[in-house]
Amino acid sequence: MAQPSIHPDMQAKMRIGRAEFITLAAALMALNALAIDIMLPALQQIGAALDVVAENDRQFVISAYLIGFGGGQLIYGPLTDRFGRRGPLLFGLALYILAASAAIFAPSFAVLLGLRMIQGLGAAATRVIAVSAIRDVFGGRQMAEVLSMVMMVFMAIPVIAPSLGQLVMMFGAWPEIFMLMAGLAFAIAVWAYLRLPETLDEADRRPLVFSTVLQGFRYVVTSRVALFYTLATTAIFGALFGFINSAQQIYVDIYGMGDLFPILFAVGAGLMALSSFTNSRFVGRFGMRRLSHTALVTFIAINALWFVISLAGPVPFPLFFLLFSGSMFMFGWIGPNFNSIAMEPLGHVAGTAAAVQGFTTTLGGALLGAMIGQAFDGTLTPLAGGYFIVSTVGLIFVLIAERGKLFQVVNPAV
Template identity: 60%
Template sequence: MSIKTANREVSRPEFIALIAGLMALNALAIDVMLPALPHMGEALNVANENDRHYVLTAYMLGFGIAQLAFGPLSDRFGRRAPLMVGIAVYVVAAFAAVFSPNFATLLVLRFVQGMGAAGTRVIATSIVRDRFGGRAMAEVMSLVFMVFMIIPVIAPAIGQVILLTGPWEYIFLFMAGLGVVIAVWTFWRLPETLVPERRRPLKPAVILDGFRIVLSNRMAIMYGLAGTFIFGALFGFINTSQQIYVDVYELGPLFPLAFAFQASLMSVSSYTNSRIVRRLGMRRLSHGAILAFTALSGLWLLLALTVPMPLWLFMTLLCGIMFMFGWTSSNMNSLSMEPLGAVAGTASSVFGFIQTVGGAILGTITGSFFNGTVTPIAAGYFILGILAIVCVLIAENGKLFGVGEEYKDGAPAAEPH
């Protein structure tokens, strides 16, 4: 498969890499910060260790809220123009953060940076939905996530290396520079995927109707909420990962390696999903994965409450959980977008807002209970896994592993028995 621009073709591998690169800007802005949190807290006089997490939370809130605007804008003006504006805001805010005189200013700039990054999340997903549906979309999104997950694998190590060469402000210069590279690549190589006849007027009635279509679809909204709970669990771990690996398990400078190992499993999981989703279907894979995710989280919580948890046991359980996360996220995102191709931009913005803001709030709440042990994080994973299962049951009328209508390459097709 190749996608044509006005004067060139974009191959399938380049298309996947470009979409992954756009989404990776967001992952980079979160994960590259982790080793720098103590340095920023000390430099900007942040007394409470748990308050350092607001550097991540402020970004996620801006990222989530702005998605509500980028969806309708991309449905009206196409994908390219709003995307370029978003990347520009991301780059300018990252550069300005270098000169933050205090913690409050840094949080404001992080919020603005998140607002710019919102365009990459909404529009990248919309572009994929413009071209693919159902299992085909799930396959492509899995490959995108596989490439995209390289950033969480290497970002903490990049942050650590940057801190060895200079102050924490250099991290923001790195983010701004990479944003410029992605912007140039996008400008020259990304095609416009929303044809003029499918664009929706930017009128209040039309925008509200788009939101109504999204919010009134039971299956779509319930899968979107299930993804929110799973993302909230992950964000709770990201918030406290530096404290867990450094303070609890005393890994010190090896923290980025441990984080990279965990993140790499999600990349492997996404690749595995891309290889089998067309044959097994999104429902079977995501339903089995969320049950395994919750069961492993329950075992983690039980052990954390009853016995001292050594590093090898913690890593073993988290490896299984992270692998299941890779199967749940891409398939549930595709299931939530499946029936909403006509309003893909608006749908992507609604689910992006719900999952980002909701996940950030849930993750921040989970992180605030950190007490020097892994028990609060384990409890967060288990409780949020249960809530995700409830949402899936509502979406599927109380039945798991059922046969539902899925789309292959944009055309409706019944899922094989």
């Protein structure tokens, strides 16, 4: 398969090669995954240190970050379409670093949640700029291939993040995790400052006035394909965030695998990374729709089986892990392709499009995930039922976007 190539009119502006550009975009996205998953082993210690009584309330450390991350994207989208990609990105990274540094000294759980929300607000820039810069430089199936490679790194971070968090706590405590996040973000900020080119052409910059911003949002919400694939992605992300919220309780409280929790979590994340990698190899041959629609139908079938089994009583760990692993593998074929299909018609407002898409998928997914997580009752049924419901809703949105027809070929291979 040919490697994704850079648009000819962008080639002269690129101060770095294709490989470094993709690696830097992946590093920016990885900061988000790290900020979520590295916290999982620390939730119990944070709860004890900051007097959190209800166990489910510890999940708000994840939800607060996701709310800031989702909402912040609405701000960065119009800013990046007006001022370019570099300036807003560096501002967001600075905010991320400051919030993570301040969280080290958080005196209460409420203050910690506020700082996590600010950290997410800063991280929102990385998501918007990474996606819109990729859309600036690549198009069509090439964009899907690059996004798959970036998402592969994004999904690979959870393989090591919980273990990294647990390793930090072996030699320190939960504040040191925030120190590590701030240090890594600083290193990536320096890298971006020195090497990342400005990918937005001057001719494509849009005035930062309310009517222009509103017009950009209107482009997004009035495109049937963009809107409903974004909503479908939101539903699917709700399942993922629901698991992240309750992962520690499932592995530790239900199955008593506290010491193995980081390893088991890593296996699930590794399957998503592997799936995303295979997607990057196959999407050029088979197309985004055929791959993602096949994965979605399979995703629903697995989730339905898992839900029915959970209703019958306690699920043996090997069976749970088999069903969950199959579900997570399908996720890696759904997420990157749905994102690419939603972005494809919106290149003329890539920053605003990435912002609206990111806001909807992250905030909506976080709220759905919080509902699933808060429903945890000591069994797998709430999670399995949540997976089945949101995946079925996702299929409904895809059918609306495609006028009832699945597996269509829209961009033939070249």
